[in-house]
Amino acid sequence: MFTRRLLAALVPAVLATSAHAGVTLIGTGTLSGPDMSGLTGALESGASASTLGGIGSGVAWAGGDTFLFTPDRGPNATAWNSAVDDTTSYVSRFQTVNLGLSSAVFTSGSVTTLTPTLTDTTLLSSATPLNYGSAPALNSSGVNYFTGRSDAFGAGLSSNPNNARLDPESIRVAQNGKSVFVSDEYGPYIYQFDRATGERIGVITLPSKFAVSNLSSQGATEISGNTSGRVANKGMEGLAITPDGKTLVGIMQSPLIQDGGTDGSTVRIVTIDIATGKVTHEYAYKLDNIGTVAKPKYPTVSEIVAINDHEFLVDERDGKGLGDGSNAAVKKLYKIDLSGAADVSALSGAANLAPKAVGKTLFLDVVAALTSVGYTTATIPAKLEGVAFGPDVLVSGVMEHTLIVANDNDFLSTVGGIANPNRVFVFGVTDDTLPSYQAQRIPEPTTLALAALGLMGCMVGRRKG
Incomplete structure (x- = not known):
């Protein structure tokens, strides 16, 4: 359970209005500089190699003020080798950040400037050998790092867990707080990774219909060579974990090839029993x-986050805005309820899936919310991808839930001369807006520390005995 804290220290704010009754932008913050990987x-x-960028691909609450952010496959905006889609041997990682929510005061009608602090960088690795095109120089005996480079794969389906290539898009903290799940x-x-060491400790394999059999280091070639499976660079984009920590809920960014691909209308959601x-x-x-x-066009899904064990928010967006040199139009969070929804495991094709789609209602139009406080459609980040609930905070004396939305800036700190930082938006959500909300039950950092000390004490006692 989260701890309710009295907030202090008022920081500069700008006028704010609510774009949705009960959901209001209450804070923003940016993060820059090298990360703490120690890579040179x-x-x-x-x-x-230590660029702090793209961190909003995924964000997870880890208890208190602590959040975990995962960048995607790394810098590939600079052309250097089209044979690998300009990807590099960037080592996959997640960043641990303190958002400073407990040291800020939130006032109704204003937006507080936060000062997020990077506290740690955790590199992701495997104890078993992986398939590489070009292995990271960091690799050492018994440590095999995952990489964003697109040629790091071997034979078999794209879901082969021995492949080193990893494009992390979402992250969630396990019930005990000691490991994380990454889609x-x-x-x-x-994959499940040890939160402290970054070593992979578990693999969840999706049905083979989600994978492709013709693999290529070039996305366009991979798309043209397959008739089923995920579209290149549009795989498992979103991942939620239910408040009790028992179920993962993943969502694809775009429809599978057999369901229409990028021209299709309907994506798949999967539920996974964590125990099995x-x-x-x-x-x-x-x-x-x-x-x-006459000419349908569909956005993509970037995230899914749990409201409770059956209701979720889905982040549906276009690719327009800052970073794309265009104007943002569609960045919306929809509320869905999976209880009673039709199982489509045995169905294939957009025409068969669409009639079975779960109902959805608009929860928050993010573009409307941000333009109401002074952003323009040209300055709203194109890739608002990371979404997570956080701790409750006081807003003018009223306790509200926090909803965090973060951007993937593609590792580009400026675009066209305009600042394009790693940015976090914090929305306050009133109880009556989400009466069924249940916070994820994550152990507080102090609880984890005491548990670790207790374990150490047991180990010392055993050695003495």
């Missing part, structure tokens, strides 16, 4: 048509 030197593209686009994979690692259900989620009836 440059990647193949010239980018620093990926390359496989698609869902087995997929238990598949559900359908229908995307908005942001084109016309």
